[in-house]
Amino acid sequence: MERPQNSVVRTPPNSTAVQRRSKSKSYRQSYRSCLGAASRLGLTPGLTARRLNSSRRALKSHIITEKVNPDHLALLVKREWRLSYITPLHQFRHTQLKRYSRQLSAFIAAEKQQGVAMEVEGSQSGFRVSFSVVQGLAATDDDAETVLIQPQIFSRPVFAKQDEPQKSVWSGWLTCINGNPEYLQSLPKGFTSLPLFGGSGAEVLTSLVKSWFQQTFDCCFGPLEINHTSLQWLAALWTNCHTESNLQHLKMIWTLPVVPPLQITYTVNPQDAWELWMSVRKDRLEKTEDEEEAGSIDIEEVMRFVQGLKSHFYRHFRLDLSAGNLNQVSTALGSAKFSGKIKISNSRYMITTLTLLTECALLKMPV
Amino acid sequence: MAATINMSDSERSSPNDQSVSSRSSNRSLRVAEKERRKNEAEDPFVLALKYFSDVEAGTPVYGNDDFERNLVLVEKVAYSRGLPPEAISIMLEFAMSLRMGSAPCVRVLKCLIPATVVPQEAVVRAVVWLGVGKIPISTQVLFIKWVLTVFDMIDAKDQLRAIYGFIFSYVTEENLVYVLVIFVLVRKLLELQSKLGRQPFLLHLLSLYKVFCPELVTLSIPSRMRSGFRNHISPWKSALIAVQKRNGSQIASSMGLAFTTMDKTSSRKRKHCHLEFPALRPVVNKEAPTDQSSGRKMVPLVQLHSFAELLENMHRIELPAQMGSLLGSSLALQYLDCVQDESALLRLNFWLGYTLHEEFLFCGDGGATQNSEEALQFLNKLLSAHHFLQEGFSSSEAFLYKFLSVWDGSLLRPQILGLLSNIPVVPSSQIGRLLFEPLMQLFFTSSLFFKCGLMECLNSMLLKWLTWHSVYALEDDLDISLNSHTSINMTLSGFKDSVMELVRFVGRLASVGLQIEGCHSLFLSFVLDFYETVCDTFLKYGLPLVVMPPSGVFYPALLATDPISVDRLAYIMHRYKVNLTSAKAQEKQTKQAFHISRQTFHEFNHYVVVMVSCLWNSKMFQPGLDVQLGEELLLKSNVPQYWTSFDLIHHPAFMSYAVDFHQKCWPGKKDMDLSSIKHSKPWSWYLEYLFNQGYDGLKQFAQSNISRQLTAGDGQGDTQQR
Secondary structure: OOOOOOOOOOOOOOOOEEEOOOHHHHHHHHHOOHHHHHHHOOOOOOOOOOOOOEEEEEEOOOOOOOOOOOOHHHOOOEEEEEEEOOOOOEEOOOHHHHHHHHHHHHHHHHHHOOOEEEEEOOOOEEEEEEEEEEEEOOOOOOOOOOOEEEEEHHHHHHHOOOOOOOOEEEEEEOOOOOOHHHHHHHOOOOOOOOOOEEEEEHHHHHHHHHHHHHHOOOOOEOOOEEEEHHHHHHHHHHHHHOOOOOOOOOEEEEEOOOOOOOOEEEEEOOOHHHHHHHHHHHHHHOOOOOOHHHEEHHHHHHHHHHHHEEEEHHHHHHOHHOOOOOEEEEOOOEEEOOOOEEEOHHHHHHHHHHHHHHHHHHHHOOO | OOHHHHHHHHHHOOOOOOHHHHHHHHHHHHHHHHHHHHHOOHHHHHHHHHHHHOOOOOOOOOOOOOHHHHHHHHHHHHOOOOOOHHHHHHHHHHHHEEEOEEEHHHHHHHOOOOOOOOOOOHHHHHHHHHHOOOHHHHHHHHHHHHHHHHHHEOOOOOOHHHOOOOOOOOOOOHHHHHHHHHHHHHHHHHHHHHHOOOOOHHHHHHHHHHHHOOOOOOOOOOOOOOOOOOOOOOHHHHHHHHHHHHHHHOOOOOHHHHHHHHHHHHHOOOOOOOOOOOOOOOOOOOOOOOOOOOOOOEEEEHHHHHHHHHHHOOHEOOOOHHHHHHHHHHHHHHHHHHOOHHHHHHHHHHHHHHHHHHHHHHOOOHHHHOHHHHHHHHHHHHHHHHHOOOOOOHHHHHHHHHHOOOOOOOOOOOHHHHHOOOOOOHHHHHHHHHHHHHHHHHHHHHOHHHHHHHHHHHHHHHHHHHHHHHHHHHHHOOOOOOHHHHHHEOHHHHHHHHHHHHHHHHHHHHHHHHHHOOOOOHHHHHHHHHHHOOOOHHHHHHOOOOOOOOHHHHHHHHHOOOOOHHHHHHHHHHHHHHHHHHHHHHHHHOOOOOOOOHHHHHHHEEEEEHHHHHHHHHOOOOOOOOOOOOOHHHHOOOOOOOOOOOOOOOOOOOHHHHHHHHHOOOOOOOOOHHHHHOOHHHHHHHHHHHOOOHHHHHHHHHHOOOOOOOOOOOOOOOOOOO
């Protein structure tokens, strides 16, 4: 694979350029500094602190129900997912999912029964894992297709009916929606970036699945918290959808660092929230006729919106929420917690939410 | 079958004697005695072997003195020194071919203790005999046990496959058949396990498969597993160990690695486990062979256990499933040094970067850095990997840039500074923001200890950069070019800029640091260490760059209260002079040599003038020098002859020497007049005396800067450089 191998130090045109060629890797590695890596990977982790996009498209109700298998969608929504970020997977192939299913089933079964070896091809285990591709979720060509994992357990009670559906004990997915194209393109061949991982089910199974992925694709999992800023973004983005899909409520949980810690649940009437949001958006909407321009939201607008909510609260309770942290945001469209748990209740707005989360996950990449 | 029956017949045919064994042992003792007595010219051991290789089939065993004598001889050698490979071949062939029936078979097998290695053909031949011969089952088992015991000593490693094949009955070189055989066998073992339960030996066998055929078996091993093959029961083990000890050879157990790594992984079930190196595991999903490498069988790194094996298989080593595991084993580090694959290194960097970030920056688990013991060990291992590879990883570099801004300067200080000293050359455009700004903040707000540590770290960083330059600049001359893919440009001027930035930065740090710490001599010593590196950049490392120390460093060293610092400064100035003169000479010789700025020469000359007039000529505080005080102020201080107060006699660092010298020179003199040393004769004696105290720096400085016909009045030496 030919990547533009930018030099670490550019050659000044007038100086006597000493072309150094590597005879050994060692030499190359000497110069594969963080800056070298940066030029290789397009991003400069050490140099420019990657930040969240300061402007993003408003939640558009994507009609993904037409593109995506409804079964898959049903699984993705209405469930609370615990999020993690993953470093790029090595030698992951979307075509090998069947094989992965077998391996992961055997792995889980083996870990469950320490010391009993499991035959990979066998089906004697009580677990059957299914890997499937969620077609149609990827937003750009650079995005790898989302992968869904569902281990199912054969719970075979003695009197179970023959046609009783197998119980799904755990599910999870890996995705990349609108991932930073620069980053994705800079990865060498053989790497697949699916930076966002969500799992739902027993913690034990989550950690088993993670360790199987680690051993198989040489990747690493880390917890992904949804930070203060991202939560504010979500609050604004969801409010922005109120006219299309009723919010029912905008609930925020703040914690204030006092002794003892104070937790404040702040629920706003959706209509009020919407009107506040519109007052923030008014300028832009009046100024521009452009559809494109009108559809995008800036971080300043989000901040003004949240500031509005805060000052309203201050007026009533004399408590400045700026001193605290936003911990949780929930509406009828979904809920998100600082600890990295998210629930998307309406598939129409899934893409934008996942885009934001993908961005958060990519920010965590070590290289 | 027939053979066994014959055997028992013959046994029956020798009845009513005493027991056969006791008789033969008596005889063997006698024979051994005799053997010891006569020392023939020809080696009896060779004759014995000859006997066993030539003996005709059907020769009787009982009552056969020749046989007895020779076997005793072989046994004696075997138990004392071990058998050489050829002897193993001959004896194994003799035993397995049943040339003298199966009676001696066991005895011969028992004494097959290899001195060095077991030849592969011998084992293969024995396997063939196993197929055709009529060897009793118990003997067959003994043979298999023997093979298992000496397994690690079989000379060729490609034999691994053949040996497997033998254990599983049929061997071919064809990969396919091999895999099929293993496949069938794994199924059998799994079946067996379901019947017998978790037998340790089955578990061990299966876990071996996990190493060799990971795609077939998934297994997690309980943390405490009993030893599976009770190897020590076999009669050879202790003898083998004794022989090996005697011969001083160490042959690592091949099974050791596979088991230890697995045990380690399963035993850790703690919560914070980012700080562990993953275990070496083979890749499960192999890549489809590319057209180049097809037909070449890859060897997973897990299966290699010695450096020799590594060398042998260098061209076909398969990387492990998790690259991070390479850092955990020293053998794997050797290989890492040769890994050319960018994506493999990227995998390693992903893992390392992730680990460092999670542990020290994100601290997601809350106070993960509290368990500093683990962190310490992890970083120490990382550091030793850095030292082994003589460079740092890019991910640890990227991590450091972020970490420096949040570091308190005390958490794991030696380790962090160690990592820092390994970072490669930073372009001069970035160096300030990435390195200098966070370091400056840390430096000015932390203890003397940290200041010294940082100074040492920056010195070692500079040393590494310079060494890098001196090694690879030579290669440029040779102009070895490989593919352009791996080439990286760094212009000489770019490199020089970076080094210059670093040296100037350290100069600033040192000046302010010396002021803050009241010219602490420990700190001063670290600063002088740094300048000992700097002053020799041209001659030692071939870098055409000379940077003088700032006056904030020069004067504290010159006026230091300890003679060592002054001496080291003199040495540094001497080296500067040598470097500058040789650079100048080169400039004259070859037109294209680098140009040293007039400013540098000017600074150097100025410093030399100051040093000479201060230490030798007693002309301190004279106009034109840097240190100037108002005439009135000096008079007010009531110091008599203040201009002499920093010469080699009155300098606070050397005063005690002057006193000592004075006493030695004029023992009877009651009132001490140090100024009397200044007279021409005693002055040269005094200098000689000082130089003899081990102040070589001063000596060299004097030799290169001060003309011989030195007098007290016009001692200024030849200091002109241009």
